[in-house]
Amino acid sequence: MTKMLGSVTGVDEAEIALSGRVDIIDLKDPKAGALGAVPTEIIGQATSFIAGRAPVSAVCGDLPMEPETIRAKAEEIAATGVDYVKIGFFPSANAVACAEVLAPLAARTKLIAVLFADLAPDFELLPIFAKHRFHGAMVDTANKANGRLLDHLPPERIPGFVDRAKSLGLMVGLSGSLEAPDIPRLLPFAPDFLGFRGALCGDAGRAGSISAEAVSQIRELVPQESRAGGPSSVDYRLLAARGYSPGTDPTLGTDKIFVRDFVLPVQIGAYSFEHGHTQKVRFDVTADVLQVTDHPEDMRHVFSYDIIMDGIRTIVARGHIQLSEALAEQVATYILENPRVVRVTVRVEKLELGPGGVGVEIERKRQAAGRGVASGPTGRKDQSAVSQPRQQRPEVIRPTIVKLGGSTARAAEMENWIAALAGSKLPIVIVPGGGQFADQVRESQIYMDFSDAAAHAMAILAMEQFGQVILDRHERLVPARSLDEMVRALDEGKVPVWLPSSLALPAPDIPASWDMTSDSLAAWLAGKLGAKALLLIKQTGAFFGSDTIDGLTARGIVDAGFAAMLPNGVDFHLAGPKDAAEAGALLASGNLPGIAIAAPTRPARKAG
Numbered sequence: 272m273t274k275m276l277g278s279v280t281g282v283d284e285a286e287i288a289l290s291g292r293v294d295i296i297d298l299k300d301p302k303a304g305a306l307g308a309v310p311t312e313i314i315g316q317a318t319s320f321i322a323g324r325a326p327v328s329a330v331c332g333d334l335p336m337e338p339e340t341i342r343a344k345a346e347e348i349a350a351t352g353v354d355y356v357k358i359g360f361f362p363s364a365n366a367v368a369c370a371e372v373l374a375p376l377a378a379r380t381k382l383i384a385v386l387f388a389d390l391a392p393d394f395e396l397l398p399i400f401a402k403h404r405f406h407g408a409m410v411d412t413a414n415k416a417n418g419r420l421l422d423h424l425p426p427e428r429i430p431g432f433v434d435r436a437k438s439l440g441l442m443v444g445l446s447g448s449l450e451a452p453d454i455p456r457l458l459p460f461a462p463d464f465l466g467f468r469g470a471l472c473g474d475a476g477r478a479g480s481i482s483a484e485a486v487s488q489i490r491e492l493v494p495q496e497s498r499a500g501g502p503s504s505v506d507y508r509l510l511a512a513r514g515y516s517p518g519t520d521p522t523l524g525t526d527k528i529f530v531r532d533f534v535l536p537v538q539i540g541a542y543s544f545e546h547g548h549t550q551k552v553r554f555d556v557t558a559d560v561l562q563v564t565d566h567p568e569d570m571r572h573v574f575s576y577d578i579i580m581d582g583i584r585t586i587v588a589r590g591h592i593q594l595s596e597a598l599a600e601q602v603a604t605y606i607l608e609n610p611r612v613v614r615v616t617v618r619v620e621k622l623e624l625g626p627g628g629v630g631v632e633i634e635r636k637r638q639a640a641g642r643g644v645a646s647g648p649t650g651r652k653d654q655s656a657v658s659q660p661r662q663q664r665p666e667v668i669r670p671t672i673v674k675l676g677g678s679t680a681r682a683a684e685m686e687n688w689i690a691a692l693a694g695s696k697l698p699i700v701i702v703p704g705g706g707q708f709a710d711q712v713r714e715s716q717i718y719m720d721f722s723d724a725a726a727h728a729m730a731i732l733a734m735e736q737f738g739q740v741i742l743d744r745h746e747r748l749v750p751a752r753s754l755d756e757m758v759r760a761l762d763e764g765k766v767p768v769w770l771p772s773s774l775a776l777p778a779p780d781i782p783a784s785w786d787m788t789s790d791s792l793a794a795w796l797a798g799k800l801g802a803k804a805l806l807l808i809k810q811t812g813a814f815f816g817s818d819t820i821d822g823l824t825a826r827g828i829v830d831a832g833f834a835a836m837l838p839n840g841v842d843f844h845l846a847g848p849k850d851a852a853e854a855g856a857l858l859a860s861g862n863l864p865g866i867a868i869a870a871p872t873r874p875a876r877k878a879g
């Protein structure tokens with residue numbers, strides 16, 4: 272769940288931020304530069320006033336990139352007792368040395384490195400920050416008079432920062448003159464926090480004072496964790512799948528938000544002559560969006576068409592796409608991820624192949640139980656289909672995600688495991704491993720020399736191949752390509768088997784890397800479904816109850832991306848060949864086979 276960081280100048284503004292339920296309160300002097308430092312005595316006063324009601328961060332100032340200068344200031348700020356120390360990394364040949372000199376401090380204080388989108392940020396520093404045990408990294412802007420974050424770091428480049436940082440176990444933030452319309456565009460990239468100052472000051476500008484009203488507006492746009500402080504166990508996407516959506520009014524209808532004649536250069540096509548270069552492709556997209564009010568006044572009330580264009584740019588930036596149909600499907604899936612979208616039409620048209628255009632148009636919609644879709648052009652609902660009153664909102668099932676390793680395919684245990692899973696009393700979603708189908712991809716990559724991005728896509732299709740084997744074994748097992756299909760299958764008492772390509776390939780928070788195998792994808796899905804537990808079924812028994820996730824990663828029992836992908840609050844279990852015999856009885860009685868593994872020591876991913 273993305274948090275809201277608000278920069279304040281001292282106790283008075285800290286009080287406004289606290290009242291406005293800001294998640295992280297950041298001490299900064301906007302009159303002293305991009306990372307203007309606040310005097311340590313004021314930091315101390317504010318920290319004492321906040322008194323643990325919210326985490327506190329403080330910036331070190333726009334310092335010269337001299338290791339000893341940086342280290343001394345960071346120590347001074349850390350001594351005030353703040354939770355996070357933010358250190359600016361301006362372009363310099365000394366950047367690595369500055370990170371290195373901070374390593375001892377990083378061992379006892381949470382350091383956050385700040386890169387600057389308008390100063391050619393070097394994301395190759397991220398592994399250096401991780402190596403020296405920084406807690407996190409963020410991107411801000413240095414020159415506040417020179418545009419917003421997205422003016423310097425376009426949406427299609429954001430996964431290259433956010434996903435890379437997360438895969439290194441870093442907490443990751445985005446900021447830089449962010450405004451309200453930026454928020455719905457940045458949330459799909461799932462940063463751990465978004466940082467604000469200027470937007471909290473309303474018309475006064477960032478050097479003015481923050482206002483309670485401006486703080487409230489931004490707060491409403493950044494969904495907050497549940498009151499209990501933990502990630503909300505209710506995933507609103509699942510509620511949307513049942514026809515409910517946060518903040519929508521069931522008596523209203525839908526609006527059509529559209530993008531027309533959006534032309535981009537795209538690497539697309541199955542023919543060899545279409546490879547190695549781009550061709551112009553026109554996108555026409557119309558999304559039916561649940562209304563939240565009859566009187567839209569600000570960004571809280573609308574669905575930004577920027578989200579559609581950002582999604583298309585992000586998907587196109589991932590590399591060559593074989594088919595127009597696959598591209599249209601990925602765009603539709605990305606847009607339907609937003610719980611307020613109930614239907615989307617996507618038209619993909621190649622403009623350089625025919626006399627005019629050639630391509631495909633698809634319509635995909637959310638299967639909403641209990642809620643009719645707008646009945647007519649006015650968008651007014653058919654009253655007979657009005658959803659249940661909010662107080663009857665159904666409890667959301669928190670399934671267990673079960674990854675069945677493809678390595679079991681060569682063993683007798685596979686039949687046992689599939690029969691056991693098909694008989695489960697627990698609501699489960701099966702994630703197929705890639706197994707020998709994925710091994711074939713790895714082998715082919717050696718002699719066919721294709722990119723990791725291509726290999727990643729093929730490995731995900733390999734998971735679908737093993738998924739078809741699993742589906743073939745039992746009628747209770749049903750295919751599921753979207754969250755909605757999974758929810759519907761669970762509602763019907765069936766066992767969905769995830770065929771991941773439609774969801775996983777366009778997902779901006781799944782890097783196209785061999786570090787992300789079916790282990791990490793199962794963890795990712797656990798976050799998306801608000802899962803209660805995650806069980807990995809392996810064809811090895813080389814693990815023990817005393818194992819940690821770091822230890823399992825080091826021994827290759829789980830993949831390199833798993834620890835960072837596993838959401839907080841999900842019970843993690845491991846099972847091996849010796850557990851297969853008892854698995855049927857355990858699952859039929861609502862229990863999990865295998866052993867429980869302690870939660871990760873690093874900041875795991877938040878559910879949602």
Ligand SMILES: O=C[C@H](O)COP(=O)(O)O
Pocket residue numbers: 276277278297299411412415446447448449465466467468469470477
């Ligand atoms: O990270 C928080 C920064 O203070 C953002 O400030 P800004 O919104 O004025 O760029």
